[in-house]
Amino acid sequence: MKTLFTALTIVLALTSTGQASCYGSSSFYNCYDYDSGNSYNIQKFGNSTNLNGYNFNTGSTWSQNSQTFGDTTIMNGFSSDGGYWSQTITPYGSYGYDSDGNFFNSNSLWD
Helix, strand or coil, rough: CCCCCCHHHHHHHHHHCCCEEEEEECCCCEEEECCCEEECCCCCCCCCEEEEEEECCCCCCEEEEEEEEEEEEEEEEEEECCCCEEEEEEEEEEEEEEECCCEECCHHHHH
């Protein structure tokens, strides 16, 4: 299963590397991680966050959309190989489909 990242996780990881830079406002910004060759365009609108990624070494792209409703977050996007993925995170666990179409969950309620 491919690892899914939220925009917040990516930004936190970038800011901890020392080689990353972010520019813009709190609702629209770009981040560059020079060590990995990745750049991220992040837009926040209310309860939604959109992320588009690009690797300037390989030319690959990926995207993610996250929406939070109360204590539930729904995320989906396209991986760098073009596969669609989705994940729902609740207080009881998370579940979804990876970019290969495989179901996953972190709680036995959905086994």
